[in-house]
Amino acid sequence: MTLSEPEATQFPARLPGEPFPPRQYADFRERPGLIRSTLPTGGPVWLVSRYEDVRTVLTDRRISSNPAREGFPNVARTGGVPTQDQIPGWFVGIDPPEHDRFRKALIPEFTVRRIRQWRPLIQETVDRCVDHLLSLGDSADLVAEFALPVPSLVISTMLGVPFVDREFFESRTKTLVSLKTTTEDERGVAVQELLRYIGRLIKVKQKRAGDDLISRLLESAVLSPEELTGVIMLLLIAGHETTANNIALGVVTLLSNPQWIGDDRAVDELLRYHSVADLVALRVAVEDMEIGGQVVRAGEGIIPLIAGANHDLNSFDRPDEFDPGRAARHHVAFGYGVHQCLGQNLVRAEMEIVYRTLFRRVPTLAVDADVTALPFKYDGTLFGLHELPVRW
Amino acid sequence: MRIHVDRSRCVGAGQCALTAPALFDQGEEDGLVEVLDAEPDDTQAAAAAMAARVCPSGTITVSR
Ligand code: HEM
Ligand code: SF4
Numbered sequence: 001m002t003l004s005e006p007e008a009t010q011f012p013a014r015l016p017g018e019p020f021p022p023r024q025y026a027d028f029r030e031r032p033g034l035i036r037s038t039l040p041t042g043g044p045v046w047l048v049s050r051y052e053d054v055r056t057v058l059t060d061r062r063i064s065s066n067p068a069r070e071g072f073p074n075v076a077r078t079g080g081v082p083t084q085d086q087i088p089g090w091f092v093g094i095d096p097p098e099h100d101r102f103r104k105a106l107i108p109e110f111t112v113r114r115i116r117q118w119r120p121l122i123q124e125t126v127d128r129c130v131d132h133l134l135s136l137g138d139s140a141d142l143v144a145e146f147a148l149p150v151p152s153l154v155i156s157t158m159l160g161v162p163f164v165d166r167e168f169f170e171s172r173t174k175t176l177v178s179l180k181t182t183t184e185d186e187r188g189v190a191v192q193e194l195l196r197y198i199g200r201l202i203k204v205k206q207k208r209a210g211d212d213l214i215s216r217l218l219e220s221a222v223l224s225p226e227e228l229t230g231v232i233m234l235l236l237i238a239g240h241e242t243t244a245n246n247i248a249l250g251v252v253t254l255l256s257n258p259q260w261i262g263d264d265r266a267v268d269e270l271l272r273y274h275s276v277a278d279l280v281a282l283r284v285a286v287e288d289m290e291i292g293g294q295v296v297r298a299g300e301g302i303i304p305l306i307a308g309a310n311h312d313l314n315s316f317d318r319p320d321e322f323d324p325g326r327a328a329r330h331h332v333a334f335g336y337g338v339h340q341c342l343g344q345n346l347v348r349a350e351m352e353i354v355y356r357t358l359f360r361r362v363p364t365l366a367v368d369a370d371v372t373a374l375p376f377k378y379d380g381t382l383f384g385l386h387e388l389p390v391r392w
Numbered sequence: 393m394r395i396h397v398d399r400s401r402c403v404g405a406g407q408c409a410l411t412a413p414a415l416f417d418q419g420e421e422d423g424l425v426e427v428l429d430a431e432p433d434d435t436q437a438a439a440a441a442m443a444a445r446v447c448p449s450g451t452i453t454v455s456r
Contacts, residue, residue: 058448059448059449059450103403103404104404104422107403107404107418107422107423107424108404108421108422108423109423110404110406110423111404111406111409111418111423112406112409112410112418113409113417113418113420114423329407329410329411329442329446330442330445330446334405335448336448337448337449338403338448338449340403340405340448340449341405342404342405344405344406344407345406345410348410
């Protein structure tokens with residue numbers, strides 16, 4: 001079945017006071033074909049909201065992730081996915097077969113087993129972050145003081161960033177994600193500073209290898225030092241705000257559902273339930289094709305809505321309920337296909353350790369605000385919280 | 393039941409090793425899928441089917 005061009009629907013917005021995901025998604029899934037919409041940055045785009053259609057889009061080789069292609073959808077007003085000219089090695093924007101070289105070089109560092117070996121170090125880092133939180137008295141902003149530092153400190157340990165530089169690293173990555181309190185210029189400067197720092201770090205590791213990811217990637221010599229710089233930058237950025245948002249939202253959801261505190265099954269359900277990376281997987285059609293009963297032309301942008309797929313009634317019972325007991329591993333919170341999140345096993349380890357440690361060491365932890373009035377990120381590419389006031 | 397994998401498709405996400413650790417592992421060197429038991433008994437049928445379903449790259453097929 002093919003359909004004629006439908007009328008444009010307003011780009012879905014998360015509205016203050018509305019539960020996540022946008023209520024409109026349920027209506028989108030009911031409509032035949034795909035949803036024609038207009039990007040916040042202008043220009044038309046197709047929105048894909050059903051689980052099976054989202055998985056189809058993310059595995060179809062006639063659909064590209066390359067941001068340099070005409071029609072690639074730019075969701076963010078600033079930044080967006082960098083092209084290979086801007087940051088070589090940013091391989092989430094590279095299509096197969098070229099993508100394989102990057103992915104294969106990195107896979108050994110992120111296997112289930114390799115991440116298990118990192119667990120003691122993740123535990124140590126999380127413990128230090130809880131120490132810091134407790135040192136602040138009896139209340140704090142959990143986002144700034146805990147959720148953002150944890151993933152940044154963990155990845156800098158894995159990369160082999162010297163201890164003395166971790167604060168620099170943490171402050172620059174925080175600048176990049178603090179859209180509310182920083183200007184575009186400040187963020188541009190932070191990117192350049194980080195790229196320069198990573199370049200220098202690579203030179204240090206070339207002279208003196210350590211037991212870390214950068215040293216091993218240099219040794220395998222599959223990637224050039226320039227590509228490696230972009231790869232490291234991608235690891236830093238892709239894993240920072242995503243993980244931090246999940247940590248903070250997860251604390252709110254677990255405090256409202258305390259019977260699930262201490263159950264590791266909560267982690268995958270939190271990933272599905274919040275689907276923070278709803279607007280992250282951006283694509284463009286390379287050929288004319290049909291998707292979900294809709295004709296899509298070459299050069300048209302496509303956004304598979306991750307939260308749409310993860311709340312599809314046809315793939316999850318009572319999708320809008322938080323129920324870790326469903327043990328649903330088939331969610332697409334990490335995407336699907338060849339670009340499926342490289343860091344997913346690291347994320348699971350971090351979230352498991354964070355919740356176990358935080359609720360054990362701070363048993364009186366509570367949200368210090370009206371939950372519905374919290375500053376949710378209604379306007380960002382990622383869903384999350386700007387701030388989370390807590391007390392204990 | 394027989395499990396087949398096409399290693400050339402594997403993207404090393406490790407969902408198989410996580411979902412069905414009795415059936416799959418990831419190679420120490422390359423991180424790609426390794427089948428631990430290619431002809432498991434029927435008690436493993438659900439785990440094998442779930443691994444095939446969650447694999448993001450269509451690497452795993454299960455046949456009777
Ligand atoms: C809860 C936290 C996270 C979520 C929800 C998340 C989500 C995602 C999603 C949806 C994609 C697919 C993008 C696409 O198809 O275009 C992706 C890719 C990726 N993620 Fe994550 N991510 C998280 C954390 C991390 C961490 C901690 C790291 C690394 C340290 C990481 C590294 C990457 C990389 C390198 C890619 C690109 C993979 C490729 O192109 O082959 N992510 N992530
Ligand atoms: S789930 Fe699929 S892609 Fe991931 S390691 Fe297993 S076989 Fe490879």
